[in-house]
Amino acid sequence: MTTKTEGDRTIPIGMLARRTGVAVSAIRFYEEKGLVRSFRSAGNQRRFLRSDIRRISFILIAQKLGLELKEIERELASLPQGRTPTVKDWAQISSHLRARIDDQMALLSQTRERLDQCIGCGCLSLTKCQLFNPGDRAADQGPGPHVDLEPA
Amino acid sequence: MTTKTEGDRTIPIGMLARRTGVAVSAIRFYEEKGLVRSFRSAGNQRRFLRSDIRRISFILIAQKLGLELKEIERELASLPQGRTPTVKDWAQISSHLRARIDDQMALLSQTRERLDQCIGCGCLSLTKCQLFNPGDRAADQGPGPHVDLEPA
């Protein structure tokens, strides 16, 4: 075999890094945050399950969809740590992502419509243009600007 | 009229904040970053154009679409500062946003397809599953994990 732990059931952090494309430091960071777990070798080095490759990959996909690590952690909580997740496990968790995608697409679609209207009618009117309506924004609590409106 | 500068052509920072829903501190921050400009009153207080309400609103919309302030600044650079932008000005800049939206939707759509396939076939195979393919990720240079792949 080419590399050491090739035939082994567990993999060292460097291999996990190469297989997922994330930096070793990031994996350690994820572990610290509780998104993955590891065993230790005799010499105190981390050993991961091969299934953690998918676990990490899932993190990356979820991040692309805009989930924060804390939310991802919550999602991953339903996955077993210590044994390889079943197809069913993944199917369920993936369906959450699917919903997220659908939501995002709906939102984008709405924004696009409004934008088109706005360009089309040339209104740019703050009273009429929904695109420029701060009302929408008061609701969401993501990162970004915090709304600071007085009651009236 | 209810408030002071009500009939004035320029508005103070607090009003701009209320009208857009962003914090006063954020507006000062945007000015520092060059996204808006202001005049000064006799007493050294900032005065903004009413059209800056739309300018700020545009920033918010663009942010929602995932643009960073630097990119937004670039977009806004095509808008005049010191005079109210024309409908044409806005139409052009908005069309860039539209393209951005389209791109994002295409990406989401692709991700959804792959996800569906992945759930459908239950493959979870790293060799076959495009969803879990780090290859895609090496390209994008957004925020998030930096790829750390060796040549081979």
Added chain:
DNA sequence: TTACGATCTCAAGCTAACTTTAGGTCAAGG
């Protein structure tokens, strides 16, 4: 045994996008 890459632990540093704090000024009403 020696060397060298892979790992380890901490702690500190970094970027984005703001907010908070501290201390001072402006403007209008009573």
Added chain:
DNA sequence: CCTTGACCTAAAGTTAGCTTGAGATCGTAA
């Protein structure tokens, strides 16, 4: 004149998500 709310500046603090640095150890190959 005094108070009060809106504003000012400058600097430091905050959160997310990692990276970097320093100094030490592991593990394997020559």
